[in-house]
Amino acid sequence: MTGRSARLERVTRETSVTVALELEGSGATIDTSLPFLDHLLDQVARHGGFGLELHARGDVDVDAHHLSEDVGLAVGAALDEALGDRRGIERFGAATIPLDESLVEVAIDLSGRPGAWVELGGERALLLGRPGVAVEHVEELLAGFARAGRLTLHVRSLRGRNTHHQLEATAKALGRSLRAALERRGGTDVPSTKGRL
DSSP, rough: OOSSSSEEEEEEEOOOOOOOOEETTOOOOEEOOHHHHHHHHHHHHHHTTTTTEEEEEEEOOOHHHHHHHHHHHHHHHHHHHHHHHHBBBOOEEEEEEEEETEEEEEEEESSEEEEEEEEEOOTTOBTTTTTTTTTHHHHHHHHHHHOOOOHHHEEEEEEOOOOHHHHHHHHHHHHHHHHHSBBBBBSSSOOOOTSOO
8 A cells, every 4th residue: 555545453342444545546345244334435436536445343143233334433544654744734624415305415624633424314213224223323433433533423314204315315425525635635734723633
């Protein structure tokens, strides 16, 4: 791996996650044992324009909660490492993405200040795929990603009836927002009046 990239492993008693992230790469190889989660992460990488290799296993026989959160934490930590001191990046990104009847808005600030404000639509108890992934699992993934990635994340479902469409639109909007925020703006300045992010 070259340029802005990171490779790391996160292992707990509940999960094991390995991730390789290349911000100037392309293509995604994702296997979390949760096919719907794989689908969403693939959308983030493809629309974000970066390379992502991810292998994860966890106690999904209990619930998808632990694995979803730890995948978010691992990918966020890899992003933080790949960004280094965050010099020369655009910093901000936002996207509003439609998918059929669904419309989702995502805004991101690679600020160094972690926080996630997530309002996802869809049926909360519906499990998508087997083993099942629910709206709350995606919320945990996004919160972990923001925390470990040291970024501010706002996600809002503006419209929708189909939970699959709302979550997929969220993944695409996150990818597009990341693409904009990660873009190199030229120069080596840190995009902050504080002089650091």
